[in-house]
Amino acid sequence: MYDVIIAGGSIAGLLCAREIALNGHSVLVLEEDYEIGTPEHCGGLVSMTALDDLGIIPHRKTFDHLIDTAKIHFPNNKTITINSKKQRVAEINRRELDKQIALQAQKNGADIRVKTSVKEFSKDGVRTNDGFEECKVIVDARGVSSLIQKDRTGILSSAQYEVYAEWIDKSTVEVYFDKEKYPGFFAWIIPSSNGTGKVGVAGKGINAAMVLEEFLSSKGKYSVIRKIFAPIWIKGPIEKFVNQNIVTIGDAAGQSKPTTAGGIFSCGMGGIMAGRAISKFLETNDFAELEKYPKEWKNKFGKEFEKQSFARNILERLENDTINKLSDSVTEDMIKDISEKDDFDFHTSSIVKLLGLKGSLKTAQALFGNEIKKLLASN
Ligand SMILES: Cc1cc2nc3c(=O)[nH]c(=O)nc-3n(C[C@H](O)[C@H](O)[C@H](O)COP(=O)(O)OP(=O)(O)OC[C@H]3O[C@@H](n4cnc5c(N)ncnc54)[C@H](O)[C@@H]3O)c2cc1C
Incomplete structure (x- = not known):
């Protein structure tokens, strides 16, 4: 019998296991895929501060350079270029990163079993394709697949291809907004090195593969x-x-950013915070210890995620014409300000600046009323 069984062996589940094992408790991670980190379903953009907070020093297999520039493209083909050097954002190889964390967890004493699918949770353990495993605490770290049965309305379909293409520049991330092509989201280019990278699209009700292939063709040879x-x-x-002895972490708990769906940092922190709370619970048998995890996560990310949700509500309602108008009102000073002060992990203040809300509040308020006030609060 294990103290804890974790369903899902990705960033949140593995970091949770690392913390629990560090505190001397027995923990088993069950991963349904045949290899940790594969298939890699991630662009791999993460700040160095986040990696530091997650207790990860990336080694050379995981990453080799930082991103210097972010280019934002608008429907009218206007582009703004932000210098992102200060934010120290890296493109990392998630396949390797997840393996690195698996090794940290294993060295602390965690057991990891691949090709084992969790079918059902019960009070005393989990049923897998391989039998029943008994435990005191169950952790749901199954990612978005865990949410699909609960609420489909927050899910967008995405497609991301890893490509060879000469038009990919090693130091530049690109984002393309176009409400008609990518409703509710955007297209992106994340470089791995010169001529190699991850190109993706997501959006409401789109055929992601078809839209991505159109986007790729518009860029050139690949x-x-x-x-x-x-x-x-x-x-x-x-x-x-x-919920009693079931603890949900990472994407399964909706812990990725409402703006970009980036989740390495916030999902990973969910795993770490839950791991610590579970350890305390195992030592005291006091359920109040488990409840400290949601409080701690919400203290760190709650306000920023609320603001990101407001920003999303606004952005979703903007037609291409309005997006183009907003792009016209972006000044050199605003770009400089964002370059100097943006925080990759807590970025609503930059969205506020880009939307021109501080400058042209009257027009914006007429458009979106209360949502704007909420978004501006504490920015
Ligand atoms: C296309 C794309 C690009 C992204 N780009 C970025 C980015 O650039 N930066 C960033 O920060 N975030 C990015 N994200 C988000 C990031 O990948 C996730 O937020 C993060 O991986 C969530 O980690 P997790 O451990 O909660 O869940 P996941 O990484 O989804 O892992 C869940 C794990 O559970 C396993 N599993 C599922 N069901 C079962 C079961 N029944 N039994 C056992 N195991 C099971 C899965 O196989 C998987 O390994 C991106 C996501 C996508 C889809």
């Missing part, structure tokens, strides 16, 4: 080396992270 189709969650955290 060869696909890997295709990933994965749902992304953009509706923010679910209501309850803890």
Whole structure:
């Protein structure tokens, strides 16, 4: 019998296991895929501060350079270029990163079993394709697949291809907004190195593969080396992270950003915070210890995620004409300000600046009323 069984061996589940094992408790991670980190369903953009907070020093297999520039393209082909050097954002190889965390967890004493699918949770353990495993605490770290049965309305379909293409520049991330092509989201280019990278699209009700292939063709010559189709969650955290002895973490708890669906940092922190709370619970048998995890996560990310949800509500309602008008009102000073002060992990203040809300509040308020006030609060 294990103290804890974790369903899902990705960033949240593995970091949770690392913490629990560090505190001397027995923990088993069950991963349904045949290899940790594969298939890689991630663009791999993460700040160095986040990696530091997650207790990860990336080694050379995981990453080799930082991103210097972010280019934002608008429907009218206007582009703004932000210098992102200060934010110290890296493109990392998730396949390697997840393996690195698996090794950290294993060294602390965690057991990891691949090709084992969790079918059902019960009070005393989990049923897998391989039998029943008994435990005191169950952790749901199954990613967005865990949310699909609960609420489909927060899910967008995405497609991301890893490609060889000469038009990919090693130091530049690109984002393309176009309400008609990518409703509710955008297209992206994340470089792995010169001529190699991850190109993706997501959006409401789109055929992601078809839209991505159109986007790729519009960019020029390319060869696909890997295709990933994965749902992304953009509706923010679910209501309850803890239900008796079942603890939900990571994407399964809606812990990725409502704006970009980026979740390495916030999902990973969910795993770490839950791991610590579970350890305390195992030592005291006091359920109040488990409840400290949602509080801690919400203290760190709650306000920012709420603001991101407001920003999303606004952005979703903007037609291409309005997006183009907003792009016209972006000044050199605003770009400089964003370059100097943006925080990759807590980025609503930059969205506020880009939307021109501080400058042209009157027009914006007429358009979106109260949502703007909420978004501006504390920005
Ligand atoms: C296309 C795309 C691009 C992205 N780009 C970025 C980015 O650039 N930066 C960023 O920060 N975030 C990005 N994200 C989000 C990021 O990948 C996720 O937020 C993060 O991986 C969530 O981690 P997790 O451990 O909660 O869940 P996941 O990484 O989804 O892992 C869940 C794990 O559970 C396993 N599993 C599922 N069901 C079962 C079961 N029944 N039994 C056992 N195991 C099971 C799965 O196989 C998987 O390994 C991206 C996501 C997508 C889809």
